[in-house]
Amino acid sequence: MSSVDTTIRLISAGAIAGETCSPELAKGPWEFDLAPAPSYGPGSSMSDVIPTGSPRQGQLPEVYRTASADELDARIRAAKDALGDRVVVLGHFYQRDEVVRYADFVGDSYQLANAALARPEAEAIVFCGVHFMAETADILSAADQSVILPNLAAGCSMADMADIDSVLECWEQLEARYGTEPDAEGRVPVIPVTYMNSSAALKGFCGEHGGIVCTSSNAATVLEWAFARGQRVLFFPDQHLGRNTAKAMGVPLENMPMWNPRKPLGGNDDATLDAARVILWHGFCSVHKRFTVDQIDRARAEHPGVRVLVHPECPMPVVDAADGAGSTDYIGKAIAAATEPTTFAIGTEINMVNRLAQQYPQHEIFSLDPVVCPCSTMYRIHPGYLAWVLEALVRGEVINRITVDAAVAAPARVALDRMLAARPGQAAERVIGD
Numbered sequence: 519m520s521s522v523d524t525t526i527r528l529i530s531a532g533a534i535a536g537e538t539c540s541p542e543l544a545k546g547p548w549e550f551d552l553a554p555a556p557s558y559g560p561g562s563s564m565s566d567v568i569p570t571g572s573p574r575q576g577q578l579p580e581v582y583r584t585a586s587a588d589e590l591d592a593r594i595r596a597a598k599d600a601l602g603d604r605v606v607v608l609g610h611f612y613q614r615d616e617v618v619r620y621a622d623f624v625g626d627s628y629q630l631a632n633a634a635l636a637r638p639e640a641e642a643i644v645f646c647g648v649h650f651m652a653e654t655a656d657i658l659s660a661a662d663q664s665v666i667l668p669n670l671a672a673g674c675s676m677a678d679m680a681d682i683d684s685v686l687e688c689w690e691q692l693e694a695r696y697g698t699e700p701d702a703e704g705r706v707p708v709i710p711v712t713y714m715n716s717s718a719a720l721k722g723f724c725g726e727h728g729g730i731v732c733t734s735s736n737a738a739t740v741l742e743w744a745f746a747r748g749q750r751v752l753f754f755p756d757q758h759l760g761r762n763t764a765k766a767m768g769v770p771l772e773n774m775p776m777w778n779p780r781k782p783l784g785g786n787d788d789a790t791l792d793a794a795r796v797i798l799w800h801g802f803c804s805v806h807k808r809f810t811v812d813q814i815d816r817a818r819a820e821h822p823g824v825r826v827l828v829h830p831e832c833p834m835p836v837v838d839a840a841d842g843a844g845s846t847d848y849i850g851k852a853i854a855a856a857t858e859p860t861t862f863a864i865g866t867e868i869n870m871v872n873r874l875a876q877q878y879p880q881h882e883i884f885s886l887d888p889v890v891c892p893c894s895t896m897y898r899i900h901p902g903y904l905a906w907v908l909e910a911l912v913r914g915e916v917i918n919r920i921t922v923d924a925a926v927a928a929p930a931r932v933a934l935d936r937m938l939a940a941r942p943g944q945a946a947e948r949v950i951g952d
């Protein structure tokens with residue numbers, strides 16, 4: 519089976535049938551890094567412009583832009599050999615095969631941050647993922663370890679939908695509405711919960727305001743933790759993970775208003791906010807938003823007996839129509855547990871789906887979305903950038919280091935530690951067991 523990159527190139531050249539979400543995906547990501555109008559590039563939603571203040575990647579040196587795949591392969595391997603244990607390369611599940619093949623660890627953002635912890639002897643952690651992941655690795659790693667993001671323009675459009683200024687404005691309005699005093703049971707008016715896919719500043723905000731971080735694996739456990747301490751939850755940035763998780767825990771939809779940061783009171787009236795149990799930030803993942811119930815219906819019609827597994831960043835109707843929903847870890851384990859040859863239709867990023875299909879040839883595994891559309895921000899890490907940062911390390915230079923200021927890192931660590939300490943109770947066990 520071809521890699522996603524190869525498939526995109528073949529489709530774009532007209533050599534094979536198929537559709538990509540943009541012919542521009544066949545270009546090198548450096549073509550989208552530069553002014554005059556840098557954006558997240560092909561595949562992202564129309565509104566996913568890089569926010570002001572996000573780190574920008576400068577021009578990748580020409581030698582790396584023009585090198586062949588074989589040359590880059592030789593350079594990366596030579597640099598890794600020269601560096602030995604001094605470097606650890608981490609690759610996210612959604613990263614292209616052409617980069618993941620050099621990773622010492624492959625996993626989701628939290629697994630990778632933990633993998634970095636397991637290598638304290640490494641001076642440099644090269645994170646082949648997106649910006650918030652590198653920030654988390656910096657928060658959790660030792661002070662003398664450098665975390666490097668090979669392309670600074672590899673952000674996450676969802677994470678950028680909640681910025682610290684908008685969340686602070688929201689918080690002020692919520693405090694004005696609900697006050698700050700706990701109720702008779704000692705529960706404060708609002709507990710902030712941020713998804714791992716958020717900036718370090720938002721994790722720090724949660725740490726400072728009695729809040730917590732969650733991942734897609736432990737969102738139910740974390741919501742239960744929050745409900746034990748608060749009358750309601752402000753959940754950001756992904757509305758879908760918040761809604762899908764709270765709904766599975768029995769929270770009625772009418773008690774989950776959306777907060778639109780561009781509108782006063784988030785676009786809600788007082789009565790709606792008073793009835794709120796979970797206030798959902800108006801954020802979403804451009805990749806997971808592409809999955810639809812129609813695609814599930816088609817998969818069921820064309821593949822009788824198919825098992826449909828989707829990520830909880832997908833919209834609620836998609837999660838409801840699927841046979842199972844959960845994190846990348848859940849999806850991987852569900853496939854690994856199938857003892858008989860099975861057909862799986864998967865609703866998550868296509869690089870991961872392709873890799874699962876290669877890993878489990880006894881099953882038929884395909885993406886629900888027939889259009890080839892990888893995460894466009896993750897796609898910004900190309901072997902050229904990896905060769906660039908590794909060769910710099912061999913020369914003793916650290917480039918594209920991601921550093922979280924200590925004033926942000928300390929409270930962010932508090933919010934992350936609360937997540938680590940949270941244990942599932944009955945409500946969360948019910949959801950996790952689904």
Ligand code: SF4
Pocket residue numbers: 612648673674675676677715803804805806867893894895896
């Ligand atoms: S798949 Fe979605 S949430 Fe994940 S990095 Fe890409 S844009 Fe962000």
